[in-house]
Amino acid sequence: MKKDDRAIYSAKSFDHLEGLTGISDAQLAEHLDLYAGYVKQVNTLMQELSEMRGERRASGKDFGLAEGTRRLAFEYDGMVLHEFYFSNLKPGGEARPSDRQGLGRALAETFGSVEQWQENFQAMGSMRGVGWVILFQDPVTDRLTNYWVSLHQDGIPARCKPLLVMDVWEHAFMRDYKATERVKYVDAFLRNIDWSVVEQRTREDSAARSAA
Ligand SMILES: [Fe+2]
The missing domain is CATH 1.10.287 (Helix Hairpins)
Known part of the structure; x- marks a missing residue:
């Protein structure tokens, strides 16, 4: 059969990310x-x-x-x-949202405080193995949970929306840090979060649209 060269997906541009802190x-x-x-x-x-x-x-x-x-x-x-x-990155981002409104308040209700959510997210970032740490929202209960996803596809909770996605494969940081310095990369990631994008994802019917 003749090969069809039509591409279904095309790579998106993220040129605006130049100038991140620590990445x-x-x-x-x-x-x-x-x-x-x-x-x-x-x-x-x-x-x-x-x-x-x-x-x-x-x-x-x-x-x-x-x-x-x-x-x-x-x-x-x-x-x-x-x-x-x-x-969900931008130059000049912040580690956590205000705990008085929106997502910050929801994180505080679930985790005790925004700081406690961040501690948990950071700790998961230093877990052994390659994968992702992702804050998911269950759209039925609105519950927020940090999940570990192995490789790219193992451990994604069915139905849930990804809100904040952190890559913890070595390729995400090994030009800037040693393999043993993942914690430094996680700290850098947290200094560049675009919380307006994360907030927007909580409001969308389909989380896929927020990645567009
Ligand atoms: Fe990656």
Whole structure:
């Protein structure tokens, strides 16, 4: 079957992020290149799986189908989580919102105080292994919970909206810090949070739109 070169997704621009505190422009550029690779892989995989269906080769015993299908979740979530991550950063950001209104008040109600939420989020950032620390909101109960997501796709709570997304893979910081200095990177991440974006995500019906 003839290959269709139409791309379903395209990499978004995050040029406005230059000048972050504690995360260099070179680190950011390398990370954005890696994100663009996920976008490319999603497009390629979706095309290949589509061709497989077209050729009626799709069988549960087909290694290509099995590997491609499992990899799609890894590549797709890798693409989307990076978009959430870059979107919730800005030069001149802040570590935490005011605890008197909106999301800050909701965090204080759940965690005892905004400081306690931040302590928990920071502590999770130093957990062993690569993955993500994500503040999720359950849209049914509005409950806020910090989750650990392994790789990109393992541990995402079904139904919940990602509000604040922190990448803790080594590639996110190893140009600026040593592998043993993840805590320094987590501190830097916290100094660059765009809380207006995080707040906006709590108000949207679909969290996906806030990453656009
Ligand atoms: Fe990353």
